[in-house]
Structures are given as C-alpha cells and as structure tokens.
Amino acid sequence: MANDTANKTLKYWGWGYAEDGLSADQAKSLLNTISEGFGIEPSRDGAFPTMDAITLPTPRIEAPANLSKICTSDTHDRVVHSFGQSQPDSIRIYNGDFEHAVDLVAYPKTSADIAAIYDWAGNKNAAVIPFGGGSSVVGGVTSDVGCNFNGVISVDMTRMNKVLEVDPISRAARIQGGARGPELEAQLKPHGLTLRHFPQSFEHSTFGGWVATRSGGHFATLYTHIDDLVESTTTVTPVGNIVSRRLPGSGAGPSPDRFMMGTEGALGIITEGWARLQGRPTYKATAGFRFTDFFDAARAVRMVSQAGLFPANLRIVDGTELKVNGAGDGSFALMVVSFESADHPVDTWMARAEECCLDVGGVIDVDWRNNPEANLQGAVGAWRTAFIRMPYNREQLTPRGIISDTFETSTTWDVFESFYHAIKDATQAAIRDVTGHDGAVSCRFSHAYPDGPAPYFAFHAPGNPGGDGTVMLEQWQEIKTRCSDALIANGGTITHHHAVGRDHHKWYEQQRPALFGNILGDAKKRLDPKGILNPGVIVG
C-alpha cells in the first residue's frame, strides 16, 4: 500500500525517494558555500526523527467496509501524506509535530472510489485532502485543517496514473490525474510525443496536481503554465462530475477549464484531462551570457520576450543565486537561452536572441554554435547541475537551523526595477530583524512574458542559535509574512506558479477581487456543500 514507484519508498523528511539526496561531499560543499560566501552558519547539528521515534495520534476515523481495500492507516503512509515540501513542513517534521497527521490515506483506483470517499467523508464530517505527488511548497496538502472536522483523509491519486488515450493526429492525450511526470512521459514516448511540462517537481508531482495548482513548467515563454496545454478536464466533485469538451479553442462563455484550473482541490479532484502534446524535439540549442548588471540581463529578457521568438528557456540568475549554488562568484548574472523544435533548425531564432543579449552588454558564457553540449558547460552547466540538485538541499539545512525558502511572483516591466528592490529589501530587512543577521537573498527569472517577468526569489538565513525548531518556525513565518506583504503592496501576485495553498491564503484574499472571492465561495457551496474538500485552501 505504501506510496512507492518501482519499489522505491518516498522519503518522509524531505524531497524524493529515501535513497536519493546529496552526497556527503555535496552537503559539505553546500554548507561551506553558504558559510564562506554569506556568513550563514549552522546553529545546530540536529536530525529528523527516525520512523521508530514517531508516534502518531490514534486515527479518529476508520475506513468503512466498502473503502477498506483502498485505505490504510499505516504510519509511514500517514506521515508522508501529512506534509508537503515547504520550509514550514520541513521544520514541523524536524520538530516531530505530528499532532495533525492525517487519519487515513486512501488510494482510489476509479472515479467511483473517489465518489464513495466523498460520501463517507461527508457523513463523517471528515476533511478530504487531495494528494498528487505531495510536492506542494505552499501547504496545499498540509493536514492541519483546524478543529471543525472529525478526521482527515488524504486521497492519494497515484493509482490513477495511466495515459488512457493518445491522439497522434491532434497531438493530444487523455491522462489520468495521478500520473507523475516520469510515468506519463514514459507512456507518451512510444508515440513519439511528449507533454514537455517539466516543473522542478516533475518527478514528484502529477498531471492532476499540475492542473489543480496551475503549475509552471520548463517552458519559460509561451506555454509557461499547464493551463496552456490543457484541452479539457474532468473533475469529480461531491455533487457530480464536471466534464468539458475537447476543444482546441472556444469562445462559448467563460471557460469551464479555466475556472477549475487553480482550485487546488477545494472544489473537486481533477481525475483526468486531455493535454496538448509536442513532438519530441530534435533540434536544440542553448546559449549562456554573462552580465555585470542584473538589470541589463533583465533588459535582454525583455527584448527577447517582446521579439516574438518564444524560446523554450529564457532565464536569468543573479550573482547571489549563482554564488549560493556554486555556479558563480557573485560578480556576474547569468542568462540562459534555449530553443528547441521537433520541426526545424533553430539557428535563426537563436541568432536573433543572441543579438538582443549582446546589444545590452551580454558576454558569451557558452557559445551555442555547433555546440550540442552547451547546456552542460560554463556557468550554464554549473547552474543546471545545482538546479537539479536544489530540492535536496533543505533536508540538509533544516536540521542545522538554516532557514531556506523561495517565493515567486510576477510584475510588469515598467516597474520591475523598483519592484525588485522593494521585495529584496523587505526580505533582507525581515531576515535581519528576525534573526539578527544578514541573509543571502537572491533572484532569478523562472518565466518571462512580453509584458513582464516572473521573478523567483530565494533566501537563506541563519535560524536562532541553539534554539529549537519552534522558534525557527516562528522566524520563518515572520519573514514569510513580510515578504508576502511586500509582494501584495507592490502590485505583484502572491504566486506565479507555486500555488496558493494554506501558506498564501491570507495574501490571496487580498489579491483577488473581493467579489470574485464571493463567486468562488458560492461555487464551493454548490460543489462541496458539506465543505469537506481541502479546507482552508482557495476558499477560506
């Protein structure tokens, strides 16, 4: 029953499978870089509790006969399903805070299973938390739902992980909501097709989770969110199913798909959908450019974004972020540009993008010409290696009392520079006030649009020396609050692609138009009249 793939066991204390993580050398290097570069030192050398040491509350609810075969109250299952991959969740696990652990984990295999879970949970007044890959970094699957429920059941969708149909003519596939990235790509591969939606969480997130949270993939322009790749959706709600038509485009009233996307399990579970696919790219090129001024790099992104070239990758990373990740010395910002195509050589596209970069002072880091390995070379390659490894860092940092987190947003180009300073300064000030030390606050662009970038901020800060994890959690919360206040005050979005979850809800309520909040509340009453679905998420 355990949440395994290919006989691997999911880690309960951090990212990925139990057997995966940083090597001892990599962990040492990470700590050294943060220490030497920014004076951020470990305040302790703690460890996550072992499974043996974890005692969970007795489950408050027990699966009825008709659901017993797909439900478990196994301790490992309950622990893994009680948290996502956020900084506060990591601290809670470190602290052994399992007071709000889910009571049951269900692994439905069919929509009928889900409907039966809803019926039973509704009668029991148990909260239902949909669970895809469990990689939410915003408390989307965190099981502390308050005291209004008689229990919490996590609905793990990963048994519904099939690609049900492939339409090679239209290049589309019907994919079940519980299919994780590698699983769905493996099923598409024999057809010569690919979804090519690669969020950083790709390995541990699901198609349904992507749609429910409006996830951002590796396409830095054009198809930035899964939204753009969705042709139709099927959502199972407590009062019935919402099934939209397969339509390449439509102007018939407001889009039902666009309404369900981003509801984060609060209105139903997205059990399947038709997704638009790509041919497997045969032409690729990657180039890297260094800029001494981050804002020059930003100008290059703007020029390329507005040129109508639609690169697959178009990212910049500031000097601090390169330094934190051992990919630079802090003296330059890096821009990475990639084009890919299953149809045609991309040289003309890349040549024009390069002109834009050189025009505003970029210096070639790695040359793309006749260089299929460019993505592995120079600062570009070093950054790529660090990026892939990044999700494993936190399990090293939390036990050592080092707070690390990221948040992402978007803003328009006209105000970008002042926005950047406001957010960065607010973050640095919050870290100083809370910890008494400077933090390492950095920025990259995860996605870019003709009208503005999606800046992605990261910070590392030294948690309270010698303190326990409770104080660390409070410190994180204060820093998070002040960063989020700054995002909202400066006109940004509380999230560009990480989703709202429980952690962003307060600011989401400030951001969304109040009357639209009422509409969502009415929809919640309509689709989830007993209010059991992912309480506290999207609809407060």
Added chain:
Amino acid sequence: MANDTANKTLKYWGWGYAEDGLSADQAKSLLNTISEGFGIEPSRDGAFPTMDAITLPTPRIEAPANLSKICTSDTHDRVVHSFGQSQPDSIRIYNGDFEHAVDLVAYPKTSADIAAIYDWAGNKNAAVIPFGGGSSVVGGVTSDVGCNFNGVISVDMTRMNKVLEVDPISRAARIQGGARGPELEAQLKPHGLTLRHFPQSFEHSTFGGWVATRSGGHFATLYTHIDDLVESTTTVTPVGNIVSRRLPGSGAGPSPDRFMMGTEGALGIITEGWARLQGRPTYKATAGFRFTDFFDAARAVRMVSQAGLFPANLRIVDGTELKVNGAGDGSFALMVVSFESADHPVDTWMARAEECCLDVGGVIDVDWRNNPEANLQGAVGAWRTAFIRMPYNREQLTPRGIISDTFETSTTWDVFESFYHAIKDATQAAIRDVTGHDGAVSCRFSHAYPDGPAPYFAFHAPGNPGGDGTVMLEQWQEIKTRCSDALIANGGTITHHHAVGRDHHKWYEQQRPALFGNILGDAKKRLDPKGILNPGVIVG
C-alpha cells in the same frame, strides 16, 4: 446624441455607416455569382423600411433627472440599438418588427453613470443591455428579452472610448471598454504600438465588447482570442466593481479575468482593461497556395500549426466559398499564410511554412519572395477584397429573400474530416428540407491550433418565393437549429468566437458542463441580484 463617429451616422438596416456599402455594380455581381454559380435566385425585390415608415412603441420608461443628460429615446437611436448584425435581426428589420425596441438608450461617460443606470433600472425592473459596436451576429444585443421586464435600456459604451494610459516598456495600454477598433488603434499609433486584434467587425466593435464576447482577431494562431491579449480587467456590476491586478502571468487561484471574459454583459459591463500590445510590424510576408483537395489544404494547416511557427495568418478557403465571393471557380481551395514581425525578417519562418504546404500538394498561387504586394494578388488578393466587403452583403440579400448566414466552431484534427462532412451535410439537408432547393454551403478556417482547426461555415439559400419575411425568419430558424444540433452532436463548440448571445443559448446549455452552468447561475445571483443584466444571455 446619435451614435456617430466623425459625423457619420450608423446604418439601422445593416452593416456600418449609412454612406457605406456595396456599389450598384458590386451588388449586381454578388447576385449574379450566387445565381449563376448555385442557382440561388432572388424571390423578391424588397426594401428595408425607411426611417419615416418606422413607428416604435411608446417608451415604457423615462430617464430620471440624474440620467436624463445621458439618455435618449430618439427613434434612430432606439432602432439602431434594438438589433445586432445577425441574419434574423436583418429579417426583423426588413419586416418592420420593432415591437421589442429598446425604450431608452443611455450613453454613460463614467463608471458612476453605469452604477446609476443599474440602480435606477433595478428599481424599475428594466432590463439593461450593454451595447458596444452593436455588431453581435448572435443576438447579443437584440432587445427581445421576454415579458418579465417593465422596459429595456441599451447602454451604449462608445462615449467611454479613451486609451487612458500607455506603458511602452511593458507594451500595454489601459483602454476603456467603449473604444472601437479604429479609435483605439489611432490612440496607440503615436506610441508606435498596436493591439493588432482585428476581428472582421473591427470597425464596429469595441474593446469591452471583444473581452465580453471572447472575440477572435486576425491572428490565426497563438493570440487567436482577445483573451490572450488581456492583462487585467475592470467590470462594473450592480453590486460593485471587479478589478484584477496587472499581471503578466499568475497561478494564484482560478483567473478572475478568465471568468469575466465571455460573460457577454450578463454579469456586468467591462469598462476598461489593460491589454498587451505589439510593436508595429515592419517585416511582413504573405503567400498563397492552391489545393485541389480541401483536406490536403487542411493537412497543410495542421502541419504548419504543429511546427511551432505561429504565422499571423493561416487560413484556408474552400472552392465553394471562393466561388460565392468571386475569388475562384470552385475547382481549388486556397491557403493564405502570412508572417509579420516588428523585430526580425520572417523569411526563415515562411520558407518552412511553404515547405509544409508544398509537401502536401499545394501549388503556389502568389509567391511571397520579394513580393510585398502578395496579399493583393492572385486568388489571395481577390479573396481579401471579398472578405473586407462581406459584411455589406446581407443588406442586399435579405430584401431579395436570400438567406445568408455563417457559423463557426472548432474541433480536433483527428475527427476533422468526418466532422466537416457531418456539419456540411446537415446544413445542406436542412436547406433542402426547408427551402426545397440546394444551398451554397462553404467552409473556411478562421483560426488554427496545434490540436485542431476552427472551421467557419457559410451558407446561402433561396428563401420562400414570394413569401413575406415572417416565413423567411422561420426558415432561417429551422436551418440554424439543425446546424447547431449537428455542431453539438458532433462534439464541436457552438461558437469559436462569435459568442453565445440569445441565438446560441439553447446549445450553449447543452455544451457547458451542467454544474458549471450552476456556478454561472450563482455568480449571476451574486453580481446581478435583480437579474436585469442582458437577460437570456449566458445565464438562462
């Protein structure tokens, strides 16, 4: 007070300004083509009623003092605002059927004016019909709202027609909802920027109308609907304003903009919005290809759509449609491909698109190489001329008893051929059953997506010989019903970009997920608790 621009008076019996239309020769040529090509003959030589001959019902409501300055019950204003540009509206005007004429026309200048109209109309139980350019071809502004209201007021938005702000850095502008296409482009031009959203109705439709109806522009790929060009919206509803943030991209819950887009005035009036702009294109190329087989042309569209080239134009027109419009002899289908850019030469893009077309049997109609006038030459040029003139045809045909209409949809590539035959056959059978004659039923693609085309059907049919317009209206309704039934039965959308209006509502209710219909109904109760806004549209 009349709805004029630059001292021109709007025609009440058809498209455009009173002074515009087909020349006598052009009208004769149109009738000859239909007669000689398809045996469709005029059954009468009637005329629309003159303004002198029109008697309207006495207005049932009178503007209160606070609104009297912005309201009128002038006959011309009332007639123009009681109908859109649909075939049934044209017949109703021909028939002199002004029983349901609007009682009042209001020309608000501010959001406060609109709020005052809502308050007053709510108290009077008067229906409020938002009116942009009045070019709805689906009954979106048609004033027959049933017998539950004490009056009808048309809210003409064209006094709110300013571009309020231009942000040249982000390439975006804040545009009032009542700005017609030419007005808003004229205001953007000094900034070197353009929205480049050119629906066929461009001259007589407004930015707010486009957003409310999810209009389709001239971009045949990528930015097909106005949806894609909208950064934020402001909607004035009877219970307050819904204002979204300017965000290039966001994943914070379901998009409030995407929910308001397509509500067609049933939930509020979109008074302004920020729109994403383009640089004015300096590089352009147009090519034309002839195909003996329409489905080969469709295959070429699919190849180009899936190649990631994103042409500005990518349309095919079948032999019948070319023949009806005097741009071909019926023996070939035409494909038009255009690329445009403000940034870079488009030769590489066009060369690859051309390869796709030639690969599936296309023959060059006009060559794009070193040919800036290609769009004016060959069948491409002939079609272009006919296309621009097309909206003026109906005022020639209705008085002569010739039924002419269009409808558009979308479907996926895998089923396109069978879909095409099913729709075309259903239309032809309906025309035969209803009129006893064959019609001219044709198809083009208005827009194209990687996963499917947006087929646009047109038909001409001989109305009842010697009959009056009442029978012609019934004939049209029966044909329309059977075409619409076929669209829904075959998995299409009832509209790709013409909107739902009153004419499509019955089929829209079949198409949209039932629970989503409930959500829209709840939103209507929330935002328009007295149910006065555009009754019968979107929310039944």
